[in-house]
Amino acid sequence: MATCRGIDVSAYQGTQNWTALKADGLVFAFAKASEGQKGRDARFATHIKGIKAAGLVPGAYHFAWPNQDPKAEAANYIAAVKPYAGKGFTHWLDLERYSDGRNYRGKSAAQIKSWVQTWLSQVQSAFPGQRIGVYTSADDLKSGYVPAGTPLWYPAYPWGAAPYSKAEAASKPKPAGWSPMIWQFTSQPMDRSICYMSAADLRAWAGGTATKPTPAPSKPQYEPFPGASWFKEGRKSPIVAAMHDRLVAVGCDHYKSSRNKDVIGSGDKASYEAWQRKLGYSGTDAKWPPGPTSWAKLHVPNV
Missing domain, CATH: 1.10.101 (Muramoyl-pentapeptide Carboxypeptidase; domain 1)
Known part of the structure; x- marks a missing residue:
């Protein structure tokens, strides 16, 4: 199965040598842009400018607070990334529960799913033709928070620190019956991911000229029953x-x-x-x- 390599960064990471990373085989990189209704990542502009200048497939992500106003959170994200978004730019909703549950507190599964749908719709309307996906766990997928058919960036760390080659040789995860587009397989020494597309296919997908990689006829990929x-x-x-x-x-x-x-x-x-x-x-x-x-x-x- 063809794959390509990527990382994601936030204010916790310093300035990266994106040109050198690309030369080492990196294809895509995503940077945290915002969180909640007002939070902005202090290093987002530096990271995303470097990612784009190096010619990597760029993306930004927003850390979700589903117990806040989804439209206000979408507006915060949209304002943060608008100066940098364009054809080939990808957008991701980081949907993960804090360990103490403070960002999910007081909301039912149905309410969180509605929140996610609203956020995705708002961002898609702001960036028509650009790709939008969700980063989330198997537990959140099981809870039904993510609309069927949404591109999935899935985090699971079976080994701790690991090289790309180990993830590339491993079987593709199948969380809650979903088929991830991207697997974040380690956070050590930093967040590393592989995408289940070739570099060319990912660029085509990000640019809006392809829907998703075509599965091999003997091993088709499907989504859970959407109702x-x-x-x-x-x-x-x-x-x-x-x-x-x-x-x-x-x-x-x-x-x-x-x-x-x-x-x-x-x-x-x-x-x-x-x-x-x-x-x-x-x-x-x-x-x-x-x-x-x-x-x-x-x-x-x-x-």
Whole structure:
């Protein structure tokens, strides 16, 4: 599997020699821009200017306080990064609970998910065409805080300090059934990540000319079941394209009326109903939309 290397920095890190890091094989770098409704990272401007000047794939992140106003937090982030954002710039919501829970306190899972959706929507509106993702843990994914289909930057440190080569040789993590786009595999001596794309594919993705890396046919990547209400005609998402490809693979390919495989159309409905009949469902149980059981079975390779 093709991968490329990156790091992330904040005020805790001093000035970096970004040109030398790029020469050593670094491809992307993300810098903390803001936190909460008013916080700004003191070294953000220095870091992001250096990242961009070196020709790395740039990104910024905002540390979330889901018990504050999501629109105010989005506005804080937008103002911080606006002078530097442009084509090829990526945006990340750092969604992680403080050890004492102070930034999540008083909020339910449903409220946190709504908060995340609002923040993402506000930032996407401010930077149309630019890429936005979420950095979060397996626990937060299990809690359902992140909308299905959101690019995932996932932190998990199985070894402590480790070189890139160790992460590149390891199996790709699958937190709560998700397929991360980026894995932050260590924080020692600093935060290091690998992206599950080649350098060229990541640049294309960041530039808006590619959706996500195309999975190998024998090992497709899928997202957890997003809920029956998600499957509305006209919905466009890479999840739809993955569903389309898998239905073709199992022989339920009624796609004469589906022009775009990443948009839900009548062909998708007919194909999925054929899949549900294939599983033994009948009557209303075999009708669109998908259910969690048939979705899970569809996404098992070699069914």
